[in-house]
Amino acid sequence: MTIRRKLALLIGGIAALSAVLVGPASAAPDNPGPQGVKMNKDDAARDECLYLRQLNPAEQKYRTVNNNYFTYEVGTYGTEWFDVACGALSFTVPYGETALVDLTAVAELDCQSGAANSWCGGRFLINGQPLPWPVNTGRSDSYAWDSANGGKYDWQANTLAQEYVVICREPDQQRVCTYKVQLQSRLENGAESVWIDDLTVRVDVTVGKVDVASLPTTP
DSSP, rough: OOHHHHHHHHHHHHHHHHHHHHHHHHOOOOOOTTSSSSSSSSSSSOOEEEEEEEEEEEEEEEEEEEOOEEEEEEHHHTTOOOEEOOOOEEEEEEEOOOOEEEEEEEEEEEEOOSSSSOOEEEEETTEEEEESOOOOOOOOOOOOEETTTOOTTTTTEEEEEEEEEEEETTTTTTEEEEEEEEEEEEEETTEEEEEEEEEEEEEEESSOOOOOOOOOSSO
């Protein structure tokens, strides 16, 4: 037997032994995306919401931050607007003053659906009423905070931003006005759930005259 043939047999034997010891490669487990833990009313994940506030004479800054995740499912929350955890704040404006209010919510989102063209909406309430800008109340084109078309591997940080002008008028008490802010979401057009993680809610209140002018709505 030649040396070359001996080497070939030796290499073949090592390869066969390796196949027996290692065995067939196992398939990677299916990644379910971030919605591994479900939230429901009876067994909700612990709320880890922090509140931050900085008050200046002409500007107030309010923040909530939440490093905990929540999954809101249609079986529990339905298809109407629901409050987002850690999405509540309040701010004040002095009597007789006007203020421009900037509201922003940034979070890692995963909107899921078994149907095509579904989305998960977002909005802010002030004292129970939807914000006027952009005005979508009663329209079919609600603010789409996230789309479900990307599937279960499509989660990323998305932003919701809205504006409001308040005028504090309490003629009887002549005292500061308090406004309650609530972030909400809704499962739209067949969406089945929305997963919200690492939420930051920002409310900036700047006291002073606000000029509002109408501009063209199309290019």
